């Protein structure tokens with residue numbers, strides 16, 4: 001039986017983004033893509049992202065995180081999930097460690113993120129620096145300016161969406177700015193086509209954004225490997241960076257997603273800060289039958 005059977009998880013959400021937190025410190029076990037898919041497929045442990053907490057890999061860090069989408073793929077970043085992990089590591093009695101400072105340094109395969117508690121159930125994450133060069137996002141073609149890349153969907157002379165900005169926040173994002181309500185776009189239909197467009201060699205998270213004020217953006221996101229979600233923290237960060245580069249806003253905005261609001265600031269030192277809530281819905285244990293070999 002897998003080392004995961006009967007393992008305890010926390011069921012949380014960050015602004016509606018469904019997150020499972022699984023503590024595998026001290027086990028040496030690494031979740032396989034098929035295991036992640038099985039966990040996501042069980043209604044009892046359904047998630048948008050599975051955040052697996054591992055022993056630290058670098059000195060000075062508190063944990064190494066592996067981040068799984070529902071299709072079993074891994075991401076280098078997840079803003080909402082990172083806040084949930086911080087809550088779990090600071091407050092959950094079974095996971096908690098004595099960190100009076102309310103601060104954590106977490107490592108993912110994309111780098112380090114610093115998390116700071118700002119209220120009982122609210123955290124600010126320093127998501128690091130955006131990557132803006134075409135080969136860092138990555139894009140297939142060498143676009144010298146990633147504020148608007150050549151990509152459109154729909155009829156050639158009357159596209160539904162066109163010319164997105166491209167940004168990496170440790171994971172790839174394309175943001176289509178529109179001048180009407182993002183709810184009016186059929187993202188469930190368009191999203192998969194754009195996510196898998198050959199211009200994105202590692203696929204991409206797809207956002208439709210409307211700037212509604214000098215410091216306000218309405219956003220909907222089709223997530224790579226997870227589909228439509230109620231919120232995506234890295235998409236909110238990428239959108240503020242893109243809108244700022246296009247002079248649509250200043251350096252910060254409240255980003256309103258279907259599941260709630262996130263406050264984003266692109267600091268003068270190039271770091272992007274994301275502040276938002278966490279919610280603990282409950283806990284569970286992974287069902288052993290998810291990991292048993294299928295009968296012959």
Ligand SMILES: N[C@@H](CCC[C@H](N)C(=O)O)C(=O)O
Nearest residue numbers: 075078079080171232233234
């Ligand atoms: N929901 C997340 C982003 C999750 C990862 C994404 N689907 C990817 O594969 O890049 C967030 O809050 O940032």
